[in-house]
Amino acid sequence: xxxxxxxxxxxxxxxxxxAEVTRFVAxxxxxxxxxxxxxxxxxxxIRKVGVGLVVVVALVIxxxxxxxxxxxxxxxxxxxxxxxxxxxTNQQRKFAPLVLAQSQAAxxxxxxxxxxxxxxxxxxxxxxxxxxxxxxxxITNVMGTTTVGAASTTTDAAAGGxxxxxxxGKQQVxxxxxxxxxPDKNSVAAYIDALAKVPGLAAAFPASVTGQGxxxxxxxxxxxxxxxxxxxxxxxxxxxx
Amino acid sequence: xxxxxxxxxxxxxxxxVAAFIMLLGYLFFISPQRGNTSTVNGQRAAALQANSSLQAxxxxxEQETKNLETYQxxxxxxxxxxxxxxxxxxxxxxLQSIGNATLANVSALTVGPPTDVxxxxxxxxxxxxxxxxxxxxxxxxxxxxISASVSGTPAQLNLFLTQLQTVQPRxxxxxxxxxxxxxxxxxxxxxxxxxxxxxxxxxxxxxAEQAQLSAASGK
Numbered sequence: 082x083x084x085x086x087x088x089x090x091x092x093x094x095x096x097x098x099x100a101e102v103t104r105f106v107a108x109x110x111x112x113x114x115x116x117x118x119x120x121x122x123x124x125x126x127i128r129k130v131g132v133g134l135v136v137v138v139a140l141v142i143x144x145x146x147x148x149x150x151x152x153x154x155x156x157x158x159x160x161x162x163x164x165x166x167x168x169x170t171n172q173q174r175k176f177a178p179l180v181l182a183q184s185q186a187a188x189x190x191x192x193x194x195x196x197x198x199x200x201x202x203x204x205x206x207x208x209x210x211x212x213x214x215x216x217x218x219x220i221t222n223v224m225g226t227t228t229v230g231a232a233s234t235t236t237d238a239a240a241g242g243x244x245x246x247x248x249x250g251k252q253q254v255x256x257x258x259x260x261x262x263x264p265d266k267n268s269v270a271a272y273i274d275a276l277a278k279v280p281g282l283a284a285a286f287p288a289s290v291t292g293q294g295x296x297x298x299x300x301x302x303x304x305x306x307x308x309x310x311x312x313x314x315x316x317x318x319x320x321x322x
Numbered sequence: 323x324x325x326x327x328x329x330x331x332x333x334x335x336x337x338x339v340a341a342f343i344m345l346l347g348y349l350f351f352i353s354p355q356r357g358n359t360s361t362v363n364g365q366r367a368a369a370l371q372a373n374s375s376l377q378a379x380x381x382x383x384e385q386e387t388k389n390l391e392t393y394q395x396x397x398x399x400x401x402x403x404x405x406x407x408x409x410x411x412x413x414x415x416x417l418q419s420i421g422n423a424t425l426a427n428v429s430a431l432t433v434g435p436p437t438d439v440x441x442x443x444x445x446x447x448x449x450x451x452x453x454x455x456x457x458x459x460x461x462x463x464x465x466x467x468i469s470a471s472v473s474g475t476p477a478q479l480n481l482f483l484t485q486l487q488t489v490q491p492r493x494x495x496x497x498x499x500x501x502x503x504x505x506x507x508x509x510x511x512x513x514x515x516x517x518x519x520x521x522x523x524x525x526x527x528x529x530a531e532q533a534q535l536s537a538a539s540g541k
Binding site for chain 2: 119122123126127129130131133134137138140141142144145148149151152155156158159162163165166169170172173176178179180182183185186189190192193195196197198199200202203204207208219220221222223224225226227230231312313314
């Protein structure tokens with residue numbers, strides 16, 4: 082228990098007649114037991130904590146509400162975008178014949194490009210072989226084989242043991258066997274040298290030279306490289322064909 | 323300010339419970355909801371982008387549709403190059419007309435059984451990842467091996483080759499060529515006969531056609 086002494090009362094009014102003079106001393110005391118005061122403060126604190134928790138819960142609910150509203154709003158936008166998408170898809174359907182023609186043509190073109198990867202202009206190749214022939218040399222037979230792309234399913238891709246002689250750094254795509262007649266070995270050698278310089282051909286070498294002065298029969302083997310490839314459905318040839 | 327231990331306990335306990343409630347609320351309610359929002363926003367962004375692409379595509383199609391006939395002609399040409407049936411009668415007629423035009427004589431023609439070349443046309447590797455032979459799903463493409471003997475002068479044979487490779491509509495891949503010549507001199511060819519081994523391709527459109535060709539190819 083505590084006793085509180087309050088300050089003295091203000092100065093007294095002019096003194097009354099002496100017969101009635103009474104002096105009051107203002108004394109107030111808080112006689113409330115500490116336990117009760119403490120209990121009151123605790124109850125007050127509990128109330129404050131309770132209110133605080135309610136506020137926190139309310140904040141959480143508000144946060145959830147805002148998030149839910151944002152989700153709902155986003156869903157609404159998504160639905161609108163999907164409706165627009167469906168509408169655009171419907172619009173696109175009216176172009177179906179055009180899209181079909183384009184896609185089928187493109188698909189066939191892609192397939193043909195892969196199937197015809199071993200295509201080359203044989204007219205140009207034969208012309209090139211003849212053009213390199215020196216005077217007096219005659220080409221009597223040319224056999225060409227391609228070994229890439231769809232052609233590899235029917236021809237012997239290993240036709241080229243010759244491949245080991247391919248020093249061009251280009252992919253071997255086929256072989257040529259050229260037979261002919263020549264007046265002398267120098268002519269055959271000159272022809273082989275000329276073939277070796279043609280873009281798209283590599284590793285030209287004489288496989289056989291028979292006969293004697295006047296008329297030799299020769300056979301030459303040449304590798305066809307990727308530079309010779311090209312056609313209607315493939316990229317133009319890099320070589321000189 | 324709390325004056326007693328009990329008040330401090332209530333205050334600290336209240337703060338702890340408040341923090342716990344906020345944590346629970348965030349983890350179990352707010353965060354999942356924000357996750358949903360984020361997911362939906364992502365879908366919306368994707369849909370908007372798709373719409374934008376679609377709009378651009380439609381605009382482009384509106385322009386291209388003016389050339390519909392050109393595209394259909396391109397498709398027709400492509401289908402002639404890679405038909406859905408063997409098309410051999412048409413090819414025979416084509417050879418005859420090339421022969422007539424170039425005055426070369428197609429003296430013999432043989433056609434072998436179809437060969438499945440789907441791996442080539444699809445660009446798939448011949449061996450699957452597990453080491454087994456690769457199998458192409460979907461439409462198959464077959465090659466018909468055609469051997470032809472043609473005779474004529476060198477100029478006629480050159481014209482014949484040019485027509486065969488660049489003019490006639492069917493795509494043919496010459497895989498082997500043998501030109502034999504008679505008399506010739508330097509700079510001029512003496513080729514008088516041409517043996518050609520070539521492949522014409524078929525992309526069957528229907529399952530029935532594909533089954534027939536598959537049976538014929540032995541696969």
